[in-house]
Amino acid sequence: MRLKPRATYKTSVYAIAFILWVWGTVSTEVRIFYTSSNKLLIEEVSDALNQQLKPSSLYGFVFGVYRDDAAKNTSEIFNLVNRGSDKGFSLVMRTAGGGTAGVHPNLIIIDDPCDKQDRDSAAVRRTKTRWYDSLLPLLVSFRREGIHISHIMYIATRWHMDDLTNYILEMNKAVRPDKQWNVEIESVYNADGGAQYPEIEEIGTIEAIEDLKASMEDVFFSCQYINQALPEGSQKFPESRLHFFESVDINQGKNFCFLDPSRGKETSDFPAIIWVNWFDQVGKIFDAIDEKILLADLLKIAATKNKLYNVVEMIFETNGTMLIEDTLKTEHTSVEHLIRLTGHHQTGNKQARINAMQPQLFAGVMRFYKDYKERYPELMNQVIFYPAWQKVDFPDVIQLALSKLAKGCLPHRMIAL
Numbered sequence: 001m002r003l004k005p006r007a008t009y010k011t012s013v014y015a016i017a018f019i020l021w022v023w024g025t026v027s028t029e030v031r032i033f034y035t036s037s038n039k040l041l042i043e044e045v046s047d048a049l050n051q052q053l054k055p056s057s058l059y060g061f062v063f064g065v066y067r068d069d070a071a072k073n074t075s076e077i078f079n080l081v082n083r084g085s086d087k088g089f090s091l092v093m094r095t096a097g098g099g100t101a102g103v104h105p106n107l108i109i110i111d112d113p114c115d116k117q118d119r120d121s122a123a124v125r126r127t128k129t130r131w132y133d134s135l136l137p138l139l140v141s142f143r144r145e146g147i148h149i150s151h152i153m154y155i156a157t158r159w160h161m162d163d164l165t166n167y168i169l170e171m172n173k174a175v176r177p178d179k180q181w182n183v184e185i186e187s188v189y190n191a192d193g194g195a196q197y198p199e200i201e202e203i204g205t206i207e208a209i210e211d212l213k214a215s216m217e218d219v220f221f222s223c224q225y226i227n228q229a230l231p232e233g234s235q236k237f238p239e240s241r242l243h244f245f246e247s248v249d250i251n252q253g254k255n256f257c258f259l260d261p262s263r264g265k266e267t268s269d270f271p272a273i274i275w276v277n278w279f280d281q282v283g284k285i286f287d288a289i290d291e292k293i294l295l296a297d298l299l300k301i302a303a304t305k306n307k308l309y310n311v312v313e314m315i316f317e318t319n320g321t322m323l324i325e326d327t328l329k330t331e332h333t334s335v336e337h338l339i340r341l342t343g344h345h346q347t348g349n350k351q352a353r354i355n356a357m358q359p360q361l362f363a364g365v366m367r368f369y370k371d372y373k374e375r376y377p378e379l380m381n382q383v384i385f386y387p388a389w390q391k392v393d394f395p396d397v398i399q400l401a402l403s404k405l406a407k408g409c410l411p412h413r414m415i416a417l
Contacts, residue, residue, distance in 0.1 A: 001154040003165065003185040003227040007202055011041060014155040015111050016048045019091065022107065024063035029084035030142055030149060033105035033135075037096040037115040045111075046075050046093060053078070088140075097124075097131045106142035108135055108152045114159040119220075128164040154181070158222075161229035161385075187226040230385055236355060237395075239384050243364035244372075248286045253279025255309045256405065257302060259316040260397040261295055261324055271295050272393035273302060274379070275309055276366075278405050283366045285401075290378035290394065296327075303331035306339055313340040315404055317397075344400065354386065354395045357402050365406050366398060 004010045015034060022030050036042050052059040053067040060066050071079035078091035088104035096113035113132075117124045135152065142149040156165050172181050188203045190196040198204045203212065203225070213221045222228050260272045275287040287305065289298060306314060316324060325343055332339050346353070360366060372380040382394040 001156075001165075001168070001181045001183045003156055003158065003183075005186060005188045005196075005203065005227065006157050006224040007200065008186075008197060010155050010157075011036075011045060011111055014153065015045050015109055016052075018153070019049065019109070020052055020059060020063075020065075023065045023080065023090075024059070026147060026149070027142070027144055028065055028080045028082050028090070029144075030090075030107060031083075031088045031105045031140070032091045033100075033103050033108045033138070034091060034093045034111065035096045035098075035109070035113065036111040037113050037118075039095055041112065042093050042095065043075065046078075049078065049091070053080070097128050100134060100138055103138050104140050105138060106140055106149045106151075108139065110135075110152065110154045110156070112156055113154075114156065114163050114165070116159075118163050119159045119223075122162070125160065125163055129167045132164055132168070157224055158227045158229050160223065163229070166229065185227050187228075189226070235384065236358060236386050237361055237383050241362045242383075243361075243367040244370040245284055245367050246370050248277050248284045250277050250286060250309055253277055254313075255311045256401070257306055257309075257311045257314040258397050258401045258404075259302065259314065260393055260400065261298075261316065262393060271298050272379075272397040273298060274394070274397055274401065275305065275311065276401050276405065281406075282364065283401060283405050285366065285368055285376075285379075285398070288376040288379050288394075290376045299324075299327055299331050303328070303335045303337065306332065307335045307337035311337075311339060313342060315342045315344055315400065317400065318343040318345050344404075346396075346400070350392060350396060351387065353399050353403075354392060357395075357399045360402050360406055366402055 002010070002014060019032055019034070022032070034042070034045065036045075050067065051057065053065065054060060055066050066081045067073065068079045068081045068083065071083075072089075073079055076093040077089050078093075080090040083090045088102075092103050092105070094100070094103075096110065110132075113128060114125075118128060139150045139152070154165075154168065158165055160166075168181065169183070172183070186196065188196050188209050193206075195203060195205050195209060201208070203209055209225070212225070218234055219230070222230070222234075254277075256276045256278060258274050258276065262271050271289075271293065273289050274285050276283045277286050287309070289301065293301075302314070305311075314328065316328070318324065325341060328341050332341075357366075368380060368383075369375045379394040382391045383398065386392065386395050
């Protein structure tokens with residue numbers, strides 16, 4: 001996988017030149033499927049290859065690779081001389097998201113599979129992921145003298161935070177290391193903050209890049225030229241502005257538990273629960289459950305952890321969740337832990353509440369574990385990338401914690417055993 005900025009000759013290098021290199025140095029029997037969302041781009045690639053595969057071309061003279069004019073050829077189907085007797089064509093070219101009938105490739109080249117429609121339409125994005133899933137079974141192995149080809153090459157620019165590229169990158173996390181994609185992601189900026197491509201006039205200087213950036217919205221610029229689907233500037237809680245800790249002594253100060261049970265709807269996947277140590281006017285989130293879990297099971301676990309951490313009070317949202325206080329009483333009684341239970345009904349606009357906690361987070365009033373990727377990755381994913389993904393369970397429960405602790409507003413109601 002190669003994610004490149006816009007206007008960096010991706011197709012010339014990774015499509016046209018690479019296809020010719022494979023046929024010229026590996027074998028004319030390698031069958032290739034080339035796909036792109038841009039039909040005009042497919043026509044350009046077709047024309048460029050057609051020029052190089054003529055007997056009169058320098059490429060044909062050097063490598064002896066020619067188009068077989070006696071075979072069935074179209075602008076989107078190429079057959080080479082000495083292509084072998086296996087089923088299939090030397091090259092098939094089709095638009096991304098379209099049909100794959102009659103395709104039996106050893107190599108699939110996906111070149112910019114997304115476009116403006118992917119940016120605008122969730123339905124189009126879902127269609128692309130299903131289309132991509134259909135490609136893997138098409139691959140046929142090519143083996144010759146120690147060479148094994150059965151690969152997908154993916155060259156793209158980001159279009160949306162939930163586009164096909166993101167789908168592949170997320171799946172990549174779940175496979176074995178030896179089966180993962182080889183990923184390179186480039187930006188118009190180099191590691192020192194200068195221009196990455198000084199040879200390309202449109203993006204060759206910082207001034208040119210800044211002029212380009214000023215001509216479009218931040219999100220689109222970040223996708224197309226930085227390959228970061230959610231730019232730092234649009235994040236409400238960028239990681240660089242948050243505060244982290246390496247260790248915490250939960251025996252100092254007081255420990256609290258905050259719970260947003262959600263309503264069990266698909267839009268609220270996570271019954272968000274966090275444990276906060278409050279000491280010297282600073283809160284530290286030292287534990288959380290950020291996996292999908294049944295509410296009934298979560299409440300049992302919460303009671304056990306509350307006893308383990310000597311939690312003095314549990315504050316929970318009561319919005320639309322029936323009998324949660326009675327269940328919490330029962331669970332804490334069963335583990336013999338004396339605790340204050342405080343129900344809270346959130347009012348007002350949720351996004352406005354969450355946005356309003358930005359100054360407190362930036363000031364370090366609430367802090368997170370430095371190794372959050374091991375402890376509570378989903379929690380931090382929802383915070384750092386808020387408002388992306390439409391997941392607000394953990395930002396909402398953190399806002400609840402800040403509203404209670406930072407203001408010293410903790411109404412008490414003792415639950416007797």
